[in-house]
Amino acid sequence: MCLQLAGAGSMGSPGATVGWGLLDYKTEKYVMTRNWRVGTLQRLLQLGIVIYVVGWALLTKKGYQERDLDPQVSIITKLKGVSVTQIKELGNRLWDVADFVKPPQHPSVPLANCWADEDCPEGERGTHSHGIKTGQCVVFNGTHRTCEIWSWCPVESAAVPSRPLLAQAQNFTLFIKNTVTFSKFNFSKSNALETWDPTYFKRCRYEPRFSPYCPVFRIGDLVAEAGGTFEDLASLGGSVGIRVHWDCDLDTGDSSCRPHYSFQLQERSYNFRTATHWWEQPGVEARSLLKLYGIRFDILVTGQAGKFGLIPTAVTLGTGAAWLGVVTFFCDLLLLYVDREAHFYWRTKYEEAKAPKATTNSVWSELTLASRAQLPKCLGQSSASAPTATAARSQTQTPGRPCPNSDAHLPAHSRGL
Secondary structure, eight states, rough: OOOOOOOOOGGGOHEEEEEEETOOOOOOOOOOOHHHHHHHHHHHHHHHHHHHHIIIIIIOOOTEEEEEEEOOEEEEEEEEOOOEEEEETEEEEEOOOOHOOOOOOOOOOOOOOOSSSSSSOOTTOTOOSSEEEEEEEOOOOOSSSEEEOOOOOOOOOOOSSSSSSSSSGGOEEEEEEEEEEEEEEEEEEEESSSOTTTHHHOOOOTTTTTTTTEEEEEHHHHHHHHHHHHHHHHHHHHEEEHHHHHEEEGGGGGGGOOEEEEEEEESSOEEEEEEEEEETTTEEEEEEEEEEOOOOEEEEEEEEEEEEOOOHHHHHHHHHHHHHHHHHHHHHHHHIIIIITTTHHHHSOOOOOOOOOHHHHHHHHHHHHHHHHHHHHHHHHHHTTTTGGOOOOOOOOOOOOOOTGGGSSOGGGGGOO
């Protein structure tokens, strides 16, 4: 039995082919190249990116965590200590917390030289003056004249102390109580250690190596940690910055959420004034003015807290995957444009494909090839049926199917006229 080949009309309609083409799946073609230079470079770059993403971005910088960088902070400070000074104008004086803890003020410098009364307008209040001008220019000494002012007498002395009056202040202690709250994670923590010992804060002192979490600081040690000398700052004053930094990993619980202290000398000269008033006699008010050179402490609290989150983890991993894609693109550029065999790799990677043209010659070629393949079978079938044939005049024919070379399988336009 011979196989019947489909004719040109059974190849399917072009409309159906186009319709099914919209649903086809297309994929990329990969070419394996034996180029050890580009291959080594690609593996090294990929290894570097994996180390960066896993080692630095994920583990060191904790790129898998959500962050809260704006904590709410509260600070309470207490200074404790007692000292005795010998001042010429006041004699022996005992100083405690109520005396040496004062709010800061800015100093002023007098400037009121004059030659005549017209140089001293009555009622003028100079920015750097000690009082209000009366309108009189008076003799100050044998060589200078100055504007008379309505003020406290005597005016402030400009003498600078030669030695610190509160030398014992280096043994004073400063207690800093700080509470930090990360509202994003509903987490709050204090720097005061939880202990059942009621005398702990009386005994402990901050020490960077052996007691880094004690919130009680000795003034002398604190100034030394900031890089200053207590005697210099106690004589002319100064400003010391104390930074309290919180870095909390909430994935491991609150036990690892501890403050870290750092100190910085901000200014080497600082003073402020304070006064006490009393009635010296009926109708006469008096005061004691003190210009104090002291150490000012500026406390700055910063912090951040992190906790595992799916979104930052996906962003970090996605960034790493994007960098791996950049490596592949970069190696392709080297292979196709820089390498010595770039032309060969280009022709191998990019092939030009053209759609075949549907013509009569192409259909005829397909049928000819199929007929040649089936011709031996048809000849064998015809020899077996020859003895049963009747006379030429008889209308009886041997049952059978036509061979591929018969006209029944040729297209209508290829048959003889």
